[in-house]
Amino acid sequence: MTWVRREDLEDRELHLLAPFAAQSRHAGGRRLAESEDPLRTRFQRDRDRIIHSSAFRRLQHKTQVFAAHEGDHYRSRMTHSLEVAQMARGAAIALRLNPDLAEAVALAHDLGHPPFGHVGEECLDELMQGEGGFRHNAQGCRIVDYLEDRYGHRHGLNLTLLVRRSLLKGRIPENFPISDDLLPRQDPPLEANLVDKCDKIAYLCHDLDDALRAGLVQEKQAAELGLWQAACQRCGDDSRQRILSEMVALLFQDLVSASDAALAEAATRGRPRIGSSDRMQVQSSELLAFLKEHFYRSERVLSDMRAGREKIEGLFCRFLEHPAEIPPKARSRAERDGLRRVVCDYMAGMTDRFLLRQEA
Numbered sequence: 001m002t003w004v005r006r007e008d009l010e011d012r013e014l015h016l017l018a019p020f021a022a023q024s025r026h027a028g029g030r031r032l033a034e035s036e037d038p039l040r041t042r043f044q045r046d047r048d049r050i051i052h053s054s055a056f057r058r059l060q061h062k063t064q065v066f067a068a069h070e071g072d073h074y075r076s077r078m079t080h081s082l083e084v085a086q087m088a089r090g091a092a093i094a095l096r097l098n099p100d101l102a103e104a105v106a107l108a109h110d111l112g113h114p115p116f117g118h119v120g121e122e123c124l125d126e127l128m129q130g131e132g133g134f135r136h137n138a139q140g141c142r143i144v145d146y147l148e149d150r151y152g153h154r155h156g157l158n159l160t161l162l163v164r165r166s167l168l169k170g171r172i173p174e175n176f177p178i179s180d181d182l183l184p185r186q187d188p189p190l191e192a193n194l195v196d197k198c199d200k201i202a203y204l205c206h207d208l209d210d211a212l213r214a215g216l217v218q219e220k221q222a223a224e225l226g227l228w229q230a231a232c233q234r235c236g237d238d239s240r241q242r243i244l245s246e247m248v249a250l251l252f253q254d255l256v257s258a259s260d261a262a263l264a265e266a267a268t269r270g271r272p273r274i275g276s277s278d279r280m281q282v283q284s285s286e287l288l289a290f291l292k293e294h295f296y297r298s299e300r301v302l303s304d305m306r307a308g309r310e311k312i313e314g315l316f317c318r319f320l321e322h323p324a325e326i327p328p329k330a331r332s333r334a335e336r337d338g339l340r341r342v343v344c345d346y347m348a349g350m351t352d353r354f355l356l357r358q359e360a
Ligand code: MG
Pocket: 080, 109, 110, 199, 203
């Protein structure tokens, strides 16, 4: 009996994965040179570092839509990240892309979110105007590259270049402090695009589930959605949970089949487009508009968010005036990063409940 070594896993990748897939052998190196792990590929090692980080553990007390302390059955950013990772891994296997890379990126994709979701993000961005701003994706890179300093070498989790590049999506505010080697930006691997699509499927379906559970949306309203009707028809059942899980299956299978067609076509036409079919995109947009109207902008959610915003603004000013209240480890970065950025990093790392516990 011989065990499976890293080299064997790398050979498997070579045989099993599609030509467009990322090979862990070509993960792009780490900023600080390290010897290889005997058993895990580079992406598997990165995934494990992400899971063991304190930024990942804090996701359990961070808001998805509802404040994370509200009820035991609503999603937090951690349960959301796990759902995305499970889907991304499954979709990557089906498409013969690299499942370990997809999983690592999915688990890390929300690490940079501040407390109180998008309201927290907006608020910190305003408070950092003229000083590099704030954006959760760029913050995620800052966490894995620098802030998560468990080894004391100031290179954060020291992940591979390909994983770090995959985390950098969306707008980066001008002068936001991220590592030089991530710029200029390059096309991320297809696994990163896949995670992005799975993220959307996960939040659309679970937010609808949470909104129904909270009574902010009634089933008969949801039943007017095209996607709900298609799911209901396909499962031949009218129980809410069956329909919701059928919706996930419909979106997921459509993503895989449409992306598979794009991958096949791209063999002759350059970079493939990972994504859903046009029909499913229309149905997803309808669901998103529905959630915006009935859930994201509902008074119950908005009033929570207003309270979070006030708290963030008040506390930000207090830490600027009394830096001695910031924990020493974070404060020690002030010389390099400036006090304002230190306050921003510290507050972005807070969970909702930790923030609420602070005295204004
Ligand atoms: Mg997400």
